Amino acid sequence: MNAAVNPGGLDALFRPRSIAVIGASDDPRKIGGRPIRYMLEAQSQVKVYPVNPTRPQVQGLTAYPTATAIPERVDQAIIAVPARQAEAAVADACAAGVRSIVMFSAGFAEAGEEGAAAQARMMKMIRDAGARLLGPNAMGSFNTAERIFSTFSTAMDRGTPAVGRVGMVSQSGAVGSYLQNLVISRGMAISKFVATGNEADVQAAECLEWMALDPDTDVLMLYMEGCRNGPALIRALRMARQMRKPVIVFKAGRTEAGQSVAASHTGALAGSVQVFDTVLREAGAWSCQTLTEMVDVAYACAQGRLPPDKTLAIVTVSGGVGVMSTDAAMEAGIELPPVSEATLAEIQKELPLAVGLNPVDTTAQTVGDRAMLTRAVERVLRDRPFGSAMLFFANAGRNARDMEILSEPLRALRAEFPLTQLALCVQTTPEYRKQLEDLGYLIFEDPVFCVKALAAAAELSAVRRRPLMLPELAKIALLTLAHSPDEAQSKEILARAGLRFARESVAATPDEAVAAAEAMGYPVVIKVLSAEIGHKSEVGGVALNLTNEDAVRAAFARVTDNAGRAVPEAEIRGVTVGQMITGGIQTIIGGHRDPTFGPIVMFGLGGIYTEVLKDTVLRTAPVTHETALEMIRSIRTFAILDGARGQERADLDAIADAIVSVSQFIATQGPEVESVEINPFIALSKGGCGVDALIHVRG
Structure with missing residues (x-):
């Protein structure tokens, strides 16, 4: 069998040469007996050592009271004991020098605080020993080519699976076993399978990357409920793309209720579905809505x-x-x-x-x-x-x-x-x-x-x-802000990052506002200026189309009074006096730091369209100019920007330049910068400019 060079030290999981089964059962139907039975039926060449202190033999094989009593070092330990005995079993396996542990035992992080604490103690032992853990609460893994079946999957009851080219990764054991049967019934054969359980150590993304590099695997199937390590998943998907292997993904927990169930089931928090779909699409994976679709697409690729x-x-x-x-x-x-x-x-x-x-x-x-x-x-x-x-x-x-x-x-x-x-x-x-x-x-x-x-x-x-094109990060100064800046400060920061804004001045008094308006030329816009007030129109903090001195003075008093009554604790620095932009199309350009996948850039139509239509598109940041143009064209309401019904066509390159700048800004900042938003960015027939901006800093 071809050897593969793989990351993460997972060869001991998928290709062990010897396995100790701690909690081995003489009953081939029980969880502790199934992996032994499967490998005996498959005539596996892997050495299997049952560990059971009450029996001299298990299923015809010599049994040992402990893993440390086995006369040679073993690569892998399968732990199939009750939760109360699991810590002792882990200590025994680590003392025996195993390089990987597959833990069937359940009742840990998925079961509450006490279980989570026990899981943490086991993980410390395993890390100190330099080993890897699959689980706890894992159905296990198998490798058909080398007849290694470290699993209790009931799908094996139909007989030893044929050697195939489809790799399967599932965070759920039950779903994974069900998928095995669907795949086999569809006429396909599996190369490698793993169900990751609680993912206290080994995660689905690592297994996917391992299989992407496995020469015996051509097509990859991934069932996920949550993702703790977004960058690792992105790296795995990109590796599969580089190796020209199709990836078919089913992400459970696509609704708020579904995400809640997924979190309780796996001990993992499900991320934003839209962000998750964005990551899959960018990496070239296929996102499925049903298990039937998942199997059909894999079947269409497996030939x-x-x-x-x-x-x-x-x-x-x-x-x-x-x-x-x-x-x-x-x-x-x-x-x-x-x-x-x-x-x-x-x-x-x-x-x-x-x-x-x-x-x-x-x-x-x-x-x-x-x-x-x-x-x-x-x-x-x-x-x-x-x-x-x-x-x-x-x-x-x-x-x-x-x-x-x-x-x-x-x-x-x-x-x-x-x-x-x-x-x-x-x-x-x-x-x-x-x-x-x-x-x-x-x-x-x-x-x-x-x-x-x-x-x-x-x-x-x-x-x-299609080649995978990854943009380089721009050199943008790292912010060191103690708190979120106000609108004027945000615009100043973003202007240095390459964003264009409408002409604007800060005025602390009515006289300063009038002087700014006359220097700028009427009509003007006045907005209250406070870092504590992000959405100024909602508190009556905006006055539009002001055409003379009296209107400016009245507006200054009105917007500051309204804001003070609506948000008494807000520190009001005065107002901004800005150029009144007429015509054009309002868009929104934003960036935020997703807790799972990191910097994300967003684009859509602004103003009322943002909330009413929710017609926005996301990409991981930073993006290229070409990707920004693709984002613009992919919104459902693109026709509005493209000159529908005789309207002027917006300058798409100007919008794309702004998207690129926002994406570079959010990608180059540290985790303290949670989000940035330009709403609206006015798209004109030639050029465009932002008229409002907000940077939100953590804490």
Whole structure:
């Protein structure tokens, strides 16, 4: 078996040469007996040492009273004892010099403060010994190629799993075991599996990175409920992308209620779903909404043939399937380029009722001769290159005569179009399904699921072709602020970071406000100035379109009085007098420090749109100018910026420059700077400028 160079010291977890099972059971159905049974059934070459002080033998193997009594040093210890005995078992394993511990035992951090304290004590012993811990409360891991089964997963009850190329990482043992069965039932085979449990030490991201570097693994599946180490997950996803391995992710806890359940289940806090999705998308992973989708997408990737582009051909015997497949393709962002009229005419010579340029509906005319159907497919695929093709053959897979007729033409199609990912949407028997898969076809029963899986595979293929571009950090001075600055101070700081703002002056008195307005030129805007008042309009602290001295004096008194009554404890420095910007489109540009993933930059339409539509987009910071433009174009309301209904088109490059500057600012600051916001940034037809800014400092 090929050796891999892997980080994190996890070889002792996935590739131990000897294993002590502490709490070994002679009953092969019990948790302490299952890993022994699995490795015996698999005829594993790994040395297994049962540890049980009450038995001389366990399942035919010599047993030892303690791990330290084993006559040679062992790589790994599996701990399958009750929680009250776990600390002693860990001490025994550490004294025996193990390099990894797989702890099935539960009742620790997931069970409350007392359990968390016990978990912390065990971790200190393990770290002092220089070992790694999987768990506690972990289902374990396995390696099919080397027949190492450090797990009690009930999925093994169907027999020793075949050696495969799909790596699976799950934070939940039960979900992981369920996924194993779904994957195997779908016709795939697993290379490595791990369920991480409480993640007191080894975390899902580390396992994902290990598998990304594993030469025996081609496709990666990740089930997550929470993430403690965002940078580690980003590093793992980037490593998988660098190694050209598709990553399919299911993130549970997408609602506030779901996140609460996830936290109680794993002992981990679930991060912002939108930030999590952003990280996955940027790294090129596919985010799934259901376990079915997760398995379908992995299946579409596991064959090893990914679509060369996002074009799809659909040939069907049903007009209704053509309609629903088209809907699915449009929703998934996959293209349906039409074949030529000449090709359709050729098809119609044999099938006169055939209609459509893509989908091509052959109708029920092929029931009597299925060879006509494959000839239609051949003509479609010869018309122009397609990345994928979905062929809806209805119930043909259940008919022995149909399969006899289709077998050779399908083999010829596969040979003629080796780069196109071919999927058959057909009801069939397990035997015929296996035959078709062996020919190189993906098999689905639901056309919508088929199209979605092909679209995901096409996107994952596109990711493999795109280089990962990481911007360099700009040289921006690190702030050392004791408290959050007010608006004027925030603008001064951000201006040094490259942001443009409307002309503005600070005025402590009405006379100073009038002098500033006259020097600037009317009309002007007056806003109360206080670090304690972030949203000035909500307290009556803003006055717009002031056109003369009297209006300025009245506005000064009004906004400061309003703010003083609304926030009595606020320190008011006076007001800002600013240039009144007319026209343009209000946008919002912000940055914040996510507790899991670090610096994040945000863009969307500003003003009322921010709260009402919640149409914003996130990226990890910093971003390039190209990424900033992509952010702008990806909001749902981009048409407003792009000159909808005859309006002036906003200067997208000016907005992108501002996004880049904000992203560089939040990325270069220390953890004390929690967020920065420019709302609004007025996008003009030429250029743009911020008219309000806020920097929030921790504490």
